[in-house]
Amino acid sequence: MANPPSLRRRLLFFLALPMGLAWLASGALIYVLALHYANVNYDRSLLDGAHALEKMIRSDAGLQNLSPQARILMEYDPSDPASYAVRSVRHGVLAANAELPEMRDPPAIDAPARIESIVLGGRSMRMASLALAGAEDGDTIVVAVAETLRERRALAREILVGTLPIVLMLIALVLVLVWFGVTRGLRLLDPLTEQIAGRRARDLSPLDQRAVPVEIRSLTHTIDALFARLRDLLDVQERFIADAAHQLRTPLAGLRLQAERALADPRPESVRDALVHVERLSAGAGRAAGQLLTLARAQTSSQQTEPGSSVDLARIARDYIGERVPAAIAARVDLGYEGPTHGAEVIGDAVMLREALVNLVDNALNYAGENGTVTVSIVPEVRTIALAVEDSGPGVSEEWWPRLGERFFRPPGSHREGSGLGLAIVRRIAERYGAAVIYTRGRDGLGLRVTLRFPSAR
Known part of the structure; x- marks a missing residue:
């Protein structure tokens, strides 16, 4: 059997998932920022190395090779030594430990050093270059110092590895606090539970x-x-x-x-x-x-x-009147129908609408008496369909019309057998389908005419 759904688990899941994604995103962001600041600091160190080499070259001006002190300065890290090259515009390479490429736009003499990214031997490197005046008139010496990105990336990884566990611990702490917060927040439902349980x-x-x-x-x-x-x-x-x-x-x-x-x-x-x-x-x-x-x-x-479906009220009336004619003849009552043969569409249930008509006709036949008349008529109007049943009986005094439709109510002076439920049933069915119930006198002021005005389905 599957576990029932838990609001607490669902809330924690929807919180833990974005927090996990945020942890991964924060790792990527930390690595990018760490690499950026490592590049900034290593580029500054690279520029310092280029300026130091420049000073040594000025002290050794005219020499074709660097002094031992300058070589030691450049190759202080045996695992990843810096690459350097000193070129003279007139004499070519004066000293170098790598074939560094020439800058596309070399700096001017005594201008600030420039730094750019290069690829040497399939390795990505950063290279700083500066220019100074040579010993001979019109000669320019370009000093270039380069190093790989290995140390920079290693530093960025160290920062990432040291930071991610801390971020993960913070996220776990937040989830624990959220767990307790959700548990405490759900206690707000306890009064409602007690209110319902105590009823x-x-x-x-x-x-x-x-x-x-x-x-x-x-x-x-x-x-x-x-x-x-x-x-x-x-x-x-x-x-x-x-x-x-x-x-x-x-x-x-x-x-x-x-x-x-x-x-x-x-x-x-x-x-x-x-x-x-x-x-x-x-x-x-x-x-x-x-x-x-x-x-x-x-x-x-x-x-x-549920409102019901489209029902042809004229067809229901004609079929039912046809069924009741023999009984009406036996009771010596003239039962007739006036209206269209079809097309009187209303929204409702055919069984309930027929039941309303049954009670109206039964009530009319009961009060019409021998040699009386009962007429069922349907009149399609602009927006409504009117179903009327009238009889030629003694009728009901107008003062009692507002009470017609109450359960068990029978007008004073009524001696006919009945339960007093017929018009109550009609009233409830009319209310069900939005029909208005109207009581008036019959033709020539005789009897009672009950009209149900339904909204037209069209």
């Missing part, structure tokens, strides 16, 4: 942000949002349980009463009458249970962010 199971209130570091407040805000969604889900569950208890209490009590009646009076006609009531009560209980589940599903869906 009761049903405590989903927002976290106390005062004890939360700024860097992780986005995480705690996400946790608060999760708590809010959980609260909504728990509220839906509690409402569902309360609604189920409210709706099923009466039919269950009725079923028990009819069962006791049948047991108390075993005559066939009494048992048959009790069974009729049992059938009606069980059908009502089943219908109420189905509506409760639909309402719970609509309330749960309203917490989700």
Whole structure:
């Protein structure tokens, strides 16, 4: 099993990697600087050697060979002796221990010495040159002293080798301090951990942000949002349980009463009458249970962010009206449809939108009564699609329209059977898909017209 991710290890890795690269880069920089300063000092020493040789030549002017003292000065280091050459413009080489090349731009007589890099025998060297007047009139003597770069590079390496371990120790010390700093910094999360651990199971209130570091407040805000969604889900569950208890209490009590009646009076006609009531009560209980589940599903869906897909509302309405026409004819209700055959596109879920239409039509058929009319219409508008269901029943007084859509609310004076959940389901589904619910009078001021105005998918 792989080790769980560690914030401490991750922070140290991202710090150790650049520090290691910085150590290597510092080594290269130290070597370059050490070589630079070694060149500066060795070039200064080389110039001093050239001036010393110049003084000896002036004291031995006219001689064709250097004095023994001058040779000792030039060849004091047997492992890496300096190379020199003394040339006369008229007489050529006066003294030399190496064939040093002539400078491309020799200095003027008694001018400051010049120094440049040369290659002699495959070795890189530095050469200092200066000019002085010869013993004869018009003659010029050029003194050149050169040495290899071996000593310079050896000095730069010594400085690098002596410095890198110190830099490495400093980096290791910094990493140790960072380790302790990260460990101590992560203790800022302890109050948040204790706050969450000390909560009761049903405590989903927002976290106390005062004890939360700024860097992780986005995480705690996400946790608060999760708590809010959980609260909504728990509220839906509690409402569902309360609604189920409210709706099923009466039919269950009725079923028990009819069962006791049948047991108390075993005559066939009494048992048959009790069974009729049992059938009606069980059908009502089943219908109420189905509506409760639909309402719970609509309330749960309203917490989700997925908007749905494009649905043809006209096709759903036409198909459903075709299915309900036989039942409407049996109930002596004129059920009709007005609107386009297709093209009424809205964003939503086909099952939920059909459920809203089912509840609207059921409610209208229930209140239209015999010889009544129920009309389902769809009107495509500029930016919306209007779905309306109206009936020719007694209608609802305007003072009760604001309460339509509340769970279990039934207008006073309503004697029709129902659970009071139909319009509540419609309202939740409408809220889910951003539709406005509008209540008005039906045609000729009769009945009730319920309009759902959905945003058009187009």
